[in-house]
Every structure is written in C-alpha cells, then in structure tokens.
Ligand code: ATP
C-alpha cells in the first residue's frame with residue numbers, strides 16, 4: 155500500500171507570511187521545543203493562552219498513570235477566559251456570535267451581551283440549587299442559548315453533558331442516568347429544514363416512570379411556542395427563571411482538573427462512552443488549536459458547522475473561538491434547506507473567512523451541486539474564504555479536490571484535522587501557513603503531540619508500513635476517564651501490551667518520503683484478503699474517484715472460505731439506485747475501476763447499492779452494522795445512534 159503524494163499544495167507566500175505559525179521552519183521549531191522540554195513547552199503555552207486565578211506550579215502529574223493530571227494546582231474559570239477577559243481587553247462591543255436561524259433570521263450578540271446572558275443563567279442555575287460538580291444535561295437546538303447554557307455551567311463549576319437534539323428518548327434517558335444529572339436544559343421544540351421537531355416531549359418521555367431519580371428540574375427555552383406538556387414542580391420556563399437575575403456573576407474558580415464536561419462518543423464502533431474532560435488542559439488545547447490550525451485572527455468570521463452536541467461543536471464553537479475573542483457563526487438549520495446552496499449563501503452573506511465542516515456534508519453537497527446547477531457553489535461569491543477545514547472521517551482525495559477547487563477557489567488551504575472526542579482537540583493536522591498539503595492525508599502531528607504508528611506490541615513500524623495509531627505521551631486536553639467506569643477507560647485506551655501509549659483505535663500509515671500520516675480506517679476495518687492487508691479507506695477512495703458515478707461508498711470485510719476475507723462495498727450513486735441488469739453492469743464497471751486504481755486484489759466481491767448508507771447522527775458511516783449486513787446476518791448490535799435504520803434492509807437486498 156502506498157500513499158505517495160500525487161500533488162502537493164503549498165501555502166501561498168502571503169498566507170504563510172502572516173500566519174500565526176509561519177512556514178515549516180516555525181512548525182519544526184515548535185516540535186523541537188516540545189521534544190526538548192515537553193512539560194516546559196505546555197507550561198509556556200498554558201501561561202500564554204489562559205488567564206489563571208491561581209497560577210499552577212505543577213505541570214504534569216503522572217503518578218497515577220494512565221489517569222494523568224495537568225496544571226492541577228492552578229485555578230481558573232472557563233467562562234471568565236472566554237468572556238470577561240475579552241471584554242477587559244476592549245472587545246465588549248465586538249460580535250461574538252452571528253446566529254442564523256433555520257428560516258434565515260439573523261441575530262448578533264456581542265461579548266458583553268453574551269456575558270450578561272451567561273451570568274444571568276448562571277445565577278438562575280445557582281438559585282435552583284445547582285452546585286459545583288453537579289451534572290447538567292443540555293438537550294437543545296443550535297442556538298445562542300445552547301452556547302450560553304454550556305458557558306453558564308462552566309461559570310458555576312457544574313459539569314455539562316450535551317446530548318445531540320437528534321437523539322431518541324431512550325438514548326437521552328441512558329445519558330441522564332449514566333451522568334446522574336440534576337437538571338436538563340432543553341427547548342420546547344427545534345426547527346430544522348422548515349419543520350418543527352419536538353425536544354421537550356422527548357425529555358418527558360425520557361423522564362417518564364421516574365426513570366431518572368437524580369433529576370430535579372427541567373428548564374425550557376421557548377423556541378417556537380409550540381404546544382407542550384407541563385409537569386408542575388419540575389418544569390420551568392427559561393425566561394421565567396432568568397427574571398430578576400443579576401447580569402453579573404462571580405465565576406467559580408476551579409482546579410484545572412475540575413471536570414468541565416462529559417460527552418458521549420458518536421457510537422460508530424460500539425456503545426457510546428461518557429468521555430470526561432478537564433478544565434485547564436482542555437481549554438488550553440481548544441484555544442491553541444483554534445489559533446494555530448485555523449490561523450484565527452481578529453477580523454475573521456469563523457464558521458464550524460458541527461452541532462454543539464458533538465465534541466467539534468464544543469471545542470470549535472462553544473470554547474475555542476470564544477477563548478480567543480473571535481467572531482463566529484452559529485447555525486440552527488440544515489445544509490439542504492431551503493436548498494443545497496444554503497452553506498454557500500451563508501458564507502457569502504456573512505463573509506465567512508474560515509469554514510470547517512465534515513466530509514459527509516461535502517459529499518452530499520457535491521452530489522446536490524452536480525445534479526442541480528442552481529445550487530452549485532459557482533453561483534455564490536465565496537471570495538471571503540481563506541481557510542477550509544474537514545473533520546469526522548477521512549476525506550477522500552476526490553472530495554478534497556472538489557472542496558479545494560469549488561469552495562476554496564483553488565486558493566484556500568484545507569486543514570484535514572484528525573482528532574477524537576477523547577482527544578479534546580486536533581491531534582494530526584496541517585497548519586495552514588506552514589504545511590504543504592496532500593489530498594487525503596491529515597499530514598503531521600500538531601506541535602507537541604507525540605503521534606506514532608506501532609504494531610500490536612507497541613513497536614514502532616517503519617514509514618510506508620501501516621499499523622496502529624498511538625500517542626506516546628499524555629497531552630493536556632486528553633480524556634481523563636470514562637465517567638463512572640475507570641476500568642473501561644484503562645482497557646479501551648491504555649491496553650497493557652502497548653507500553654503506556656494512548657490507543658486511538660484507528661489504523662494509519664506514514665508516507666515513506668514525507669512522513670505524512672494517512673488514516674486507513676478503524677483498527678477493526680483493516681481487511682486481510684489472501685494475505686494482503688488493506689485499509690477499507692483505500693478501496694472507498696478508489697470507488698469515490700469514479701466521480702461520474704459514485705457519490706459515497708463504504709467498504710467492509712466478511713469471512714470467506716478461500717480468501718480469508720472478502721471485500722463488500724456499499725455504494726450510493728449520483729443517479730437513482732439501480733436494480734437488475736443495470737445494477738450488475740454498474741457493479742462490473744466499478745470492480746474494473748478499483749482494479750485499475752489499486753489492483754485486482756482490491757476488487758470488491760459484492761457490491762450493493764443504496765439510497766444512502768447507515769450513519770450515526772453525526773453523519774459518520776457505521777461500518778460495524780454493514781459488517782453484519784455483508785454477512786447476511788440480522789443486526790443485533792447497539793443501534794441507538796443510528797440515524798436511518800430503514801436503510802439496513804435496503805442494503806441487504808441483492809439484485
Ligand atoms: P465511538 O468512539 O463511539 O465508536 P466515534 O469514534 O465515531 O465513535 P468521535 O470521537 O466522534 O466518535 O470520532 C472520532 C473518530 O473519527 C476518529 O477515531 C476517526 O476514526 C474519525 N476521524 C475524525 N477526524 C478524522 C480525520 N480528519 N481523518 C480520518 N478520520 C477521522
């Protein structure tokens with residue numbers, strides 16, 4: 155398997171010059187600083203990027219490894235760092251959030267206004283008895299109120315756990331119970347794609363039959379005024395609890411190790427786990443990566459399209475950009491409403507300069523643009539853009555090229571950021587004013603991150619040879635534990651055979667010449683066909699490179715008597731789902747295409763066509779379910795995070 159760079163994209167000279175990390179020499183210098191004095195490097199950044207109430211004297215405490223502590227005797231407050239200190243620096247009247255509602259209404263909120271909202275809500279939470287360390291579940295639409303709720307929890311030292319508004323009552327109940335939450339903050343309804351969808355009714359169902367005995371209050375933000383049921387003594391309107399609350403609230407100064415939040419992972423590979431994050435180390439990496447990876451400057455308009463229910467929305471909406479005093483977009487709606495030009499129109503209207511989204515969104519918008527001229531990005535002025543980002547899944551080179559050309563006008567670097575809920579922020583990513591780009595590669599570790607590729611026993615593998623992605627040293631924003639299950643934390647991330655390295659769960663390969671990383675898929679997704687090891691990603695990219703036909707593809711293995719494993723591909727075409735002879739002909743064409751791109755060994759044995767693929771609610775392909783479909787089994791695994799269950803049956807059909 156080779157991933158030699160086909161094309162290298164260099165940062166423009168002007169961009170490189172003005173970037174926070176300017177040129178590869180600057181990148182190398184940071185890497186060297188971290189290698190020479192690891193703790194000193196992080197301590198320097200923690201002093202530069204954060205305002206501490208009590209300065210820390212200890213940097214890393216590894217005495218209880220793998221339960222690491224960073225900056226533990228320092229105290230600070232996240233909300234102070236994101237709001238008050240920007241106002242003290244003269245940014246009170248600067249726009250913090252440009253909120254665009256599903257229907258297109260725009261509201262702007264300055265730093266002073268946001269602080270007033272947060273402080274009032276923080277006071278209201280305290281008045282309801284919420285204390286430092288209590289868990290508060292936030293089940294809200296994308297809104298200023300949602301961000302403010304997170305910040306308000308941080309202000310009083312409560313630990314929030316945001317649950318994505320697309321989750322069912324059962325999933326919400328599991329998370330409330332697991333977290334032992336005392337309060338849920340929700341809305342009457344949410345609005346997505348012109349439709350009003352219930353939130354409060356789902357909370358009611360989750361809490362029915364006294365299923366969550368720790369829970370005392372439900373606070374309801376009135377978004378639509380739709381009709382909802384009301385439980386007296388438990389339910390409270392947000393606007394009523396805010397009444398009479400002061401708009402100033404002394405922050406609760408907490409230890410750097412105080413848990414800022416719990417967040418359940420997307421569930422692509424199994425039952426979601428409650429990932430616990432710290433205050434100091436987490437905020438440091440949120441601010442640092444926002445500044446270096448996105449090169450955020452004072453006049454930028456930053457837009458991360460993730461939902462606050464995912465870690466990307468935490469780090470790159472609720473915390474990172476605000477910690478730097480930036481201006482950002484918060485978007486309530488969906489990319490396809492009122493049409494699939496919505497993102498491009500919003501970039502044009504708000505003069506967005508940094509745009510960060512997921513491959514799943516890009517792939518679906520490519521498909522839309524190619525079938526409908528009217529929503530093609532060429533109809534919009536995207537000249538304000540200067541940096542693009544991608545996160546959540548590997549981005550296939552074909553999608554990368556389209557994003558680069560049609561959205562970035564050929565001039566914007568794409569930062570393909572590899573990271574996880576557990577890592578808190580970017581781990582392997584280009585820096586836009588430094589790193590030459592290769593489509594499909596997340597390039598090099600963020601300065602200070604000791605990413606490496608090893609075999610099953612933790613031995614380094616040479617470049618050009620695939621293996622297991624690990625991080626050799628603890629870093630400030632890492633997961634602290636799985637809430638309530640420290641044993642599962644150790645087993646999942648620090649298995650004893652890996653010499654104390656953090657196990658990411660992904661496979662990767664480094665390029666022989668450049669040392670660039672390419673993620674090859676989850677560890678479970680490496681296929682062994684007649685003794686040849688292949689990443690599912692490579693075959694998927696080959697399929698998607700048949701750009702006139704294929705919109706999306708997912709590849710899994712199934713046991714095979716002769717070859718060990720056989721390759722099964724699930725494909726979404728840019729045309730309607732074919733059946734019968736047409737399906738057979740297209741399948742043959744795709745097999746030949748893969749043979750030409752990679753080699754005959756990589757030809758999928760089975761190709762199935764679907765209108766879509768099974769995805770998590772965050773838009774990631776759930777290959778573990780496809781593995782069951784490929785084997786012809788019925789799916790018996792946890793499907794609580796699956797967005798579109800009906801698709802499994804369709805993909806199970808032969809033609
Ligand atoms: P679970 O851990 O419950 O199975 P999940 O791993 O999908 O769910 P997340 O933390 O949201 O939950 O996703 C992290 C994973 O997403 C990474 O481990 C990796 O597989 C994938 N990923 C994220 N960004 C990239 C990227 N830029 N390139 C390749 N893969 C990526």
Ligand code: MG
Nearest residue numbers: 419423574659
């Ligand atoms: Mg994961």
